[in-house]
Amino acid sequence: MTVATPDLLALSDKELLQRHNEGDADAFGELFRRHKDRMWAVALRTVRDPEIAADAVQDGFINAFRRAGSFRGDAAVTTWLHRIVVNAALDRVRRIKPTADLADHDPVEPRDHHRSVEVRLDVREALEQLPEGQRMALVLVDMHGLSVAEAARVLEVAEGTVKSRCARGRAAMAQLLEPA
Structure with a gap:
């Protein structure tokens, strides 16, 4: 080194x-x-x-x-x-x-791992259907916990753009994940 x-x-x-x-x-x-x-x-x-x-x-x-x-x-x-x-x-x-390894392995809280994998795959599939801008905004803000200002700097867009992309992305995700 x-x-x-x-x-x-x-x-x-x-x-x-x-x-x-x-x-x-x-x-x-x-x-x-x-x-x-x-x-x-x-x-x-x-x-x-x-x-x-x-x-x-x-x-x-x-x-x-x-x-x-x-x-x-x-x-x-x-x-x-x-x-x-x-x-x-x-x-x-x-x-x-996608594999079964996507399930959370939380030894403290027993879970239905098959259902957990299914939900994760559904979310991943729904995320992949979003436009790139909405997907990136949601990943940074909702999954990584970045502030809107931080996400705006990472994405090199205005804060208002991040807010609107998140709102549109969440609405689209809700529709995509709605039970059939």
């Missing part, structure tokens, strides 16, 4: 990203070191599976490394990374076939 040099430690995230774009071979490594744990937590909350989360973090940081030149600087680097990792995690989930 490489240790960041003192000059890199003193740089802001935006300065590190700029240095990476200018060819500094160590700058992105320092960004990774600073934010890997937070991005791991984001991915784990998104997919609730440590192996998938690890793959999503890896995918996310590879994407960020490759697309660093597209960072506009409008938001914090952490917000930009958060969005990339959430997208990578959701991409991973979309590629996985």
Whole structure:
């Protein structure tokens, strides 16, 4: 494991990203070191599976490394990374076939695991039918517990847009999940 040099430690995230774009071979490594744990937590909350989360973090940081030149600087680097990792995690989930492992394994509270899996699959299927903007807003606000303001920064839209996407998404989910 490489240790960041003192000059890199003193740089802001935006300065590190700029240095990476200018060819500094160590700058992105320092960004990774600073934010890997937070991005791991984001991915784990998104997919609730440590192996998938690890793959999503890896995918996310590879994407960020490759697309660093597209960072506009409008938001914090952490917000930009958060969005990339959430997208990578959701991409991973979309590629996985639903399995019984989706059930909560709560040893304290006995549950009907078959029903739990069924409900999760119904919710996942309903979420996948929503437009991307509504799905992302609901995932960030309702599932990750981000504030509307935080979700707006991650999605790079106005707070009012997040509120309306959540409202429309919840209404659509209610219809999609309504018993037949």
